[in-house]
Amino acid sequence: MIGYVTMGFAAGVLFSAKIDVPCAALFSALLAASCLSGTLSFAIVPPIASSAGLGEIALLTLAINFRYALYGVPMVDRWRGVPLLRKWFLIHALSDEIFALNVSCRIRRPETNVLYCTCNGVFCLAYWVAGSTLGAMAGKALPIPSKGIEFAMTALFMVIFTEQMKGLFLKNG
Amino acid sequence: MAEKVLYVFSAIAVGWAVTFLLRALPFLVFGSGGEKPRWLGRIDGFISPVIIGGLIVYSFSSLEWRTPWPYVALAATVAAYLAFRNSLAGIIAGTALYMALLSLAGCMVPVEAAPESSARNPPVRVGRSGIAFRGRHVVPDDVPRLLEKHGYSREKPLHILVDDDYDDKRALWVFKHNYIDRAGYTKSVWVHSQKGASGTVGILPKADGVKMPYQNTRSRGR
Numbered sequence: 001m002i003g004y005v006t007m008g009f010a011a012g013v014l015f016s017a018k019i020d021v022p023c024a025a026l027f028s029a030l031l032a033a034s035c036l037s038g039t040l041s042f043a044i045v046p047p048i049a050s051s052a053g054l055g056e057i058a059l060l061t062l063a064i065n066f067r068y069a070l071y072g073v074p075m076v077d078r079w080r081g082v083p084l085l086r087k088w089f090l091i092h093a094l095s096d097e098i099f100a101l102n103v104s105c106r107i108r109r110p111e112t113n114v115l116y117c118t119c120n121g122v123f124c125l126a127y128w129v130a131g132s133t134l135g136a137m138a139g140k141a142l143p144i145p146s147k148g149i150e151f152a153m154t155a156l157f158m159v160i161f162t163e164q165m166k167g168l169f170l171k172n173g
Numbered sequence: 174m175a176e177k178v179l180y181v182f183s184a185i186a187v188g189w190a191v192t193f194l195l196r197a198l199p200f201l202v203f204g205s206g207g208e209k210p211r212w213l214g215r216i217d218g219f220i221s222p223v224i225i226g227g228l229i230v231y232s233f234s235s236l237e238w239r240t241p242w243p244y245v246a247l248a249a250t251v252a253a254y255l256a257f258r259n260s261l262a263g264i265i266a267g268t269a270l271y272m273a274l275l276s277l278a279g280c281m282v283p284v285e286a287a288p289e290s291s292a293r294n295p296p297v298r299v300g301r302s303g304i305a306f307r308g309r310h311v312v313p314d315d316v317p318r319l320l321e322k323h324g325y326s327r328e329k330p331l332h333i334l335v336d337d338d339y340d341d342k343r344a345l346w347v348f349k350h351n352y353i354d355r356a357g358y359t360k361s362v363w364v365h366s367q368k369g370a371s372g373t374v375g376i377l378p379k380a381d382g383v384k385m386p387y388q389n390t391r392s393r394g395r
Contacts, residue, residue, distance in 0.1 A: 004259060010268070021181050030182075034189035043228070046235045050185050051317060051355065057184050061191040066224055068192065072199030078202075091196045126185065148272035154232040155250045155267035157225050159260040162251050164222040 004097070004127035005134075008032060010152045011041040012135020017149065018049040028136035032129045036095050037066050039160075041132065042153035062096075071099045082114055093121030096160075189282030205302045237275065246271035290325055292364050298354075300336035310327060313348055331361040 015031065016024040031041055043064050047057050071094050079087055095104075101120050109111040178265045209260065236243045246267045254263025292298050297316060298305040325331060331353065335345065345363075353361045 007264070010264075020180065021177055027181055027185065031188070034185055035192050037192055039228070040188055040192060043182065043232070044188050050183055051319070052182065053314075054183060054187050058187050058191050060197070061188045063224065063375065064228060065192050065195050069195045069198045072196055073203070076199055076203045081267070087200070091200060092193060094196045141342045148275040149268065150232075150235045151246055151271035152264060152268045154229060154236060154247065155264040155271075156260075157229045157232060158247055158250045159254050159263045161222060161225045161229060162198055162263075163260070166226065168219075168222065 004124055007038050007156075008041075008128045008131020008133075009135035009138070010133040012137070012150065013139035014042060014045050014149050015132070016136040016139035018045050024140055025133050025136040029129050030041075031132040031133035033125065034127055036093055036128060037065055037068075038095070038156060040129075041158060046150070068094060074103060078110070079117075080113065081110075084112075084135065086118065090117055090121060093125055094131075095124065098124050101143035115171065194366065225254070236271075240278070242271055242274040245274065274295065290329065291330055292362075295332035295334040296320065296323070296325060297365050298334040298336070299338050299348065304348070313352050316352045316359075320358060325358070327357045327359070329360065331358045332364045333361055333363045334366060337366055 011032070012013045012025070012028045014065040016018050019104075021027060030043070030147055035041060035044075043060060044057065047060060072091065075090070075094070079090055082090065098117075105113060105116050146147060232241060249270045250267030252261045253266035254260060257263070296307055297320075298308075303310055304313055304316065306316060311319065320331070324391075329395075333349070333353070349361060
């Protein structure tokens with residue numbers, strides 16, 4: 001939870017620092033709620049700031065979030081028969097951390113398991129949106145030194161990369 | 174401003190659409206009881222690090238990658254992450270160190286004096302062979318980025334040289350509107366080259382009294 005709020009906060013500060021748009025907090029919240037992807041929330045900021053084409057943004061999103069296409073695979077069978085609207089929400093809220101929690105969930109009963117996944121999604125989404133909004137508001141209101149905050153994105157990638165490397169080598173070696 | 178709001182809104186919408194489609198992909202493909210191919214499980218562990226590795230390199234483009242600081246901070250990120258076994262610790266430590274290094278060592282990074290745009294020295298040139306930025310051919314998309322990178326001021330007039338034999342006024346207007354005005358350089362002026370009496374090619378601005386059909390008609394300042 002702390003992680004979600006803090007990361008969202010950093011993303012919000014970055015958003016409001018780099019993109020000059022009225023109601024930055026509102027847009028930051030919208031971005032957080034719609035994409036629910038920490039990586040994208042950071043990575044989408046530079047292209048928007050330099051007014052890149054929408055095609056470029058789509059391509060960037062595709063590259064960054066390609067891994068999400070693999071997250072659904074283990075969930076297909078588990079979420080079979082869930083009402084459509086709820087399933088859409090579950091799919092929408094399938095980010096890195098939520099996926100990790102869902103996958104490691106040991107609840108056997110299907111109903112309880114789906115309920116667990118849903119609660120996971122609702123809470124993480126709420127924390128993430130709250131963090132992003134607060135961050136963007138704080139970034140606008142306070143003179144937080146934002147020079148160099150772009151590094152948060154690189155650091156996030158690096159941490160994910162290190163984690164993956166660890167996983168890869170522990171599995172193989 | 175409304176344009177900008179719409180743009181940011183549509184950019185977020187694009188991000189959302191692509192993300193959701195990606196997430197829904199397995200459900201669409203295997204949802205109706207299709208067989209999952211075995212290679213899927215195998216590439217999962219392999220393809221993600223490749224993508225993330227590429228993203229790290231990509232993200233360096235928005236950092237001061239010519240200085241040693243991002244590399245130092247990157248090492249600190251990994252060290253803190255491994256030491257505390259906490260991704261947040263790594264991110265905060267690395268970012269804080271990078272920001273500190275950047276602000277402390279800012280004076281060590283040579284800062285080029287911001288170049289001045291003038292009628293004799295226009296940064297952008299438009300002609301039949303295309304668009305040139307400081308003597309180098311570029312695509313129009315790159316112009317706003319290059320102007321920003323070289324530190325041209327949005328507050329001062331920006332001179333755009335138009336070759337004498339170039340008369341596609343519509344293209345000029347579109348270029349100015351889409352790439353110059355939209356990037357915030359609203360004080361651009363057209364400049365035309367004229368052959369001087371001595372035969373040397375000098376660059377002179379059109380006299381102020383002559384109104385060009387495609388001259389900047391936007392209000393200057395507010």
